[in-house]
Amino acid sequence: MEEFEQELRQAFERRPAPSSLKHRLMERRHARQPGNSVFHWQRLAAATLLTAALGGGVVLHQREEQREGEAARQQVLTALRITSHALNHMNTQLAAHGRAQR
Amino acid sequence: MAHDWQPDFEQLVDEHQSMVFSLAWRMTGDRGLAEEIAQDVFLELDRHLGKIESAAHACFWLRRVAMSRSADALRRRVVRGLDLWVEMEEHHGISVVERASPLGARLEQLLATLPESQRAVLVLRYQEDLTPEEIAATLQAPVATVKSNLQRGLKLLRVKAADHLKEYIRQKEYVRGV
Numbered sequence: 555m556e557e558f559e560q561e562l563r564q565a566f567e568r569r570p571a572p573s574s575l576k577h578r579l580m581e582r583r584h585a586r587q588p589g590n591s592v593f594h595w596q597r598l599a600a601a602t603l604l605t606a607a608l609g610g611g612v613v614l615h616q617r618e619e620q621r622e623g624e625a626a627r628q629q630v631l632t633a634l635r636i637t638s639h640a641l642n643h644m645n646t647q648l649a650a651h652g653r654a655q656r
Numbered sequence: 657m658a659h660d661w662q663p664d665f666e667q668l669v670d671e672h673q674s675m676v677f678s679l680a681w682r683m684t685g686d687r688g689l690a691e692e693i694a695q696d697v698f699l700e701l702d703r704h705l706g707k708i709e710s711a712a713h714a715c716f717w718l719r720r721v722a723m724s725r726s727a728d729a730l731r732r733r734v735v736r737g738l739d740l741w742v743e744m745e746e747h748h749g750i751s752v753v754e755r756a757s758p759l760g761a762r763l764e765q766l767l768a769t770l771p772e773s774q775r776a777v778l779v780l781r782y783q784e785d786l787t788p789e790e791i792a793a794t795l796q797a798p799v800a801t802v803k804s805n806l807q808r809g810l811k812l813l814r815v816k817a818a819d820h821l822k823e824y825i826r827q828k829e830y831v832r833g834v
Contacts, residue, residue: 558814559782565760566767566783571677572691576669579695583665583702 661710668714669698675715675784676722682779683726685768689733693725700725719784720794723776730772759817766816774809777802 676697681690700721701714708714767775780791788806792799 558817559810561759562763562778562782562813563785565763566682566779568674568678568783569681571673571694572687575673575677575691575694578691579669579698580666582695582699586699 661708663705663708663714665698665702665705668701668718672715672718673698676718678783679719679722679779680726680729682764682767682783683723683772683775684729689729690726693722693729697721697725716794719780720796723780723795727772727776759821762820763813763817766813766820769816770809770812773801774805774812777805778809778813781806 673694677690677694680693680697681687684690684693697718701708701718704717708717767778770778776795777788777791780786780794781788786794788799788802791797791806792802795802
């Protein structure tokens with residue numbers, strides 16, 4: 555068994571790690587550190603742009619709603635004015651007709 | 657107890673990358689996966705560097721996490737035993753037969769065919785030269801279990817190696833005869 559175990563020790567010697575291992579490891583480590591990643595800044599910029607776009611959209615939507623509301627109010631007022639004018643006119647004609655009959 | 661030891665991450669990588677990589681490679685039988693595991697283990701060490709108290713603690717920690725991550729990786733993928741090593745030679749151009757003795761070369765291949773628990777104790781025993789008690793601490797297993805796996809693994813590997821040697825000698829004699 556001694557000889558076999560000796561054979562095992564020789565067979566199971568540590569293998570040298572690939573030269574790329576440390577390089578890739580350091581790259582991953584560097585990328586993980588806050589503030590060091592280009593990707594981090596890209597994500598931040600994208601998030602800012604998205605927030606600005608969404609905020610702008612909400613403001614535009616609100617203004618559009620206000621404008622439409624104002625237009626509708628003006629239309630109702632115009633309709634009321636026209637109706638009032640028509641009623642007045644009708645009233646005047648009825649009064650004149652009544653006077654003529656008497 | 658306060659410790660004066662100041663860990664240097666790069667130095668720890670230089671010192672232990674061969675150990676971590678070899679453990680992962682022998683446990684998974686896959687060189688690419690072993691490199692990935694080794695990177696993950698060191699990145700994990702980087703996160704826990706503040707808790708490492710000494711150089712010996714760093715070495716123990718790396719061994720333990722390397723074994724644990726390799727076991728996790730094994731559970732995630734199907735291990736195909738000997739075929740894995742054949743594939744490894746084809747894909748990475750590495751000859752595992754470049755050894756002084758034919759038995760030594762074959763032993764690494766035969767190791768991949770053993771059950772995971774036996775492979776783990778054999779690697780820690782003969783690659784890292786750990787005692788059964790140290791292996792038990794690394795694998796967080798009872799010493800009796802480690803000793804049992806060690807005996808069984810050794811016996812199985814010996815039988816497989818003997819079969820291989822007989823075959824090897826037969827082939828040599830056949831070649832000489834031809």
